[in-house]
Amino acid sequence: MGKENSGQDFFFGFLVGAVAGSVLTLWLSERVRRQLRERGIDVGGRMGGVGAIIRDKADEFLGRVRETVKQAVEEGKEASSEARSDLEERFKKKS
Numbered sequence: 001m002g003k004e005n006s007g008q009d010f011f012f013g014f015l016v017g018a019v020a021g022s023v024l025t026l027w028l029s030e031r032v033r034r035q036l037r038e039r040g041i042d043v044g045g046r047m048g049g050v051g052a053i054i055r056d057k058a059d060e061f062l063g064r065v066r067e068t069v070k071q072a073v074e075e076g077k078e079a080s081s082e083a084r085s086d087l088e089e090r091f092k093k094k095s
Contacts (some may be wrong), residue, residue: 013067022058027053 029051 022054
């Protein structure tokens with residue numbers, strides 16, 4: 001693994017871990033809430049509020065990720081275009 005990929009690998013691993021953790025949390029929270037309801041303990045209101053906060057933060061995070069990826073793609077396109085132009089100029093000079 002090269003240095004140039006380590007940031008991307010970390011980000012991808014972080015994203016996969018966040019999604020897996022979120023799914024597991026939601027699955028377990030449903031199970032725990034059901035068990036607590038069976039015991040007569042109501043935590044629905046509080047959990048619903050926490051779920052809404054988590055959903056809002058996740059949407060905000062994904063929006064930032066989308067913008068970052070979009071910006072990175074645009075910068076990559078620009079760099080590719082510049083490199084291509086440079087190579088075409090060098091080729092023309094040698095011809």
